[in-house]
Amino acid sequence: MQSQTPEFNLKKYWYLRWRLKNYFMVVGEGPGKSIPAGIREKYFDDTKNGGPNYYSTALDFGDAPNYLAHYIGVLATEYQLLSSNNQSTAKTVEELYYALKAIIRMDNCEGEYPWSYTNILDGRCSRNSTPKTFVQDNYNSLNKNLEWFSPIISNFGDLDSANKVQIATSIGMNGYPDKPDKDKEGGMMSQDHISSMLVAMALIKKFVPNGVGYNGLNLHQEAKNISNRFIDYMKGWGWYLRDPDGNQIPAKWGSIAGPYAYGFAKAAHFIDNSNNTYYTNSIALASIPDWTYIAIAPHPLNSGSTWIYLNLAAVGDSWNQLPSNACSGIPFGMNCTQVHIWKHSMFYDWEAYYPLLHAVLHNMKCKTSNNKILADLDDMPCSGHWHLDANNKSNGWATSHKYHSIKHDNDHGDVGFEGKYNALEYMLLFNLYCIYKPNYVNNYYPILAEDAVVSGNVPYMLPFPLPPSYLVAVGAENNQWPAFYGIPQVIHSFRSLQSTAVIENKNMSGTYQTKNIQGNTIIVTINMQGNAQANVTYKAGEGITLKPGFHAKTGVTFHAYIDPLTCNNNGSNYERYGEFSDEEEDDENETISQIPKTENLFSISPNPANGQFQVNYTALSNEEVYIELMDVTGHILQRWQKTGEAGKMVQCEMDVRSLLPGVYMLRLVEGAELKTAKVVIQY
Incomplete structure (x- = not known):
């Protein structure tokens, strides 16, 4: 896969988010809703049930807790990125609410079987809550606007609740439709699922402020509650997982949490540091030697155990606080957990994810190179990943769980789990990297959520080339689009954009709070003579509507482009169909949908630059x-x-080694054509 720009990977993110919500899940409250399926068009051998052959018309909800945890992690990090860029978080908060309600629904599992208990929130969660008829009940939602997918007609998972709910993998393969007690014993979350859930709760704790809620549910506090319920449940039963009847779940279903006890306890303490009794529990303390051994072992355990340790260590930073031998040989000043996570991740080619997760949660340097993280991001096809057969797969992303699977399977496919996958790990990795490297996207321009609304007397243009998310006027209202921007401003929405904004040239003298390239808060005073020249571009994939109140005043530069995102046939790139450009004044209720011309090439590479860069035009x-x-x-x-x-291509090499690090403005003029862009210099 060729190297891809931040703009490309950001477009890919929003395309895959849209794909997830439309083809792998139904957002909302109720049985099966807001739980992502792992595989669409799951290949299933019906011959084992006396059927004719394989078929691929099903949605597979197996391993649902891990996918749900990734989904929650995506939403929590998405909230952080949207809010830090002064963009609306309303849809993200709503989705996060329904995802947490799905966990609560899975915790209230007791009524699904004739258990000895009534429904109770106690941390003992079923693996799913998806009815057998889920796809039929939501057929239209899951089969609309098909482009890259075939219609699905059913869903499967292990049967639970007397054939009412589906839990783990595939009916006819590992399920027991005629033996509900057998399925019942494997229908509860295992320790690996709970480790993934703690990652999700940690990301909410880190990035969703206390007080943010929906329908009366405080999301930050509920993440703590869910974490505490999981730990209280395991600790209360001696770190052996049990079903609601009190029977120990068989070991093959992942019930023995004792060896992980210290890791679980430290992870829970990070999420809710008001409770420090978890890691002083006798069994948790007794597991410290095992936890230390895993850290210093010359090579990791099998992949199925290793990623559980890595999840817990990343959240709890729990290899940095062990006896001194855990940090033996690690240079002074380096975080022991980061080094051990990186070392074990390297063994399975997972180093793009787990060290980055730990670094973001604990505000530290990631040992993995940027190039490795970007390589994993670039390798994801823009249409999503898949494995249909030996000759039809997305190399590097040929499994539904890249960071749980061995490298061979990621390159060649996971036999028995063929299908098209939900791409949640890409989305989470992308968000973590954007948080870790805030200038990765902000040096270019923002692409908003699926549908964007721009309102108010904004944006105004400042002749001050800082990333738009960093420049905020003192006293600006929090619920509005940021009051002032750099020159020029491109606002790009994945699908639609509506605007009632007033765009005008204006004198922007004043004092402003912003951040420098190092991320430090600074105060900037601007004294202008005359007005700043407003230069605004709107882009959207399907339509731009200029509603009553929109006003592009005389003398400003305003462009609106339709820029649809469509994957090409091999999923390696987006096809661009051209753009529509027009200068508008006093336009109201106008919808732009034509796309008659192609944009000429203008690029700066590398950006950020560390001494030299090249301009291509x-x-x-x-x-x-x-x-x-x-x-x-x-x-x-x-x-x-x-x-x-x-x-013909014009190329310009610029040597900037004499300039101080910071943000600069590049201006290109050819006749009446004017283009401007930000250039970041950092060493």
């Missing part, structure tokens, strides 16, 4: 092309000039 004419590099005051630092040739 496809000339429109045979006129002179001027490229200027300016500082924050508009002072021209470098100027480059060359005669263009229509349709």
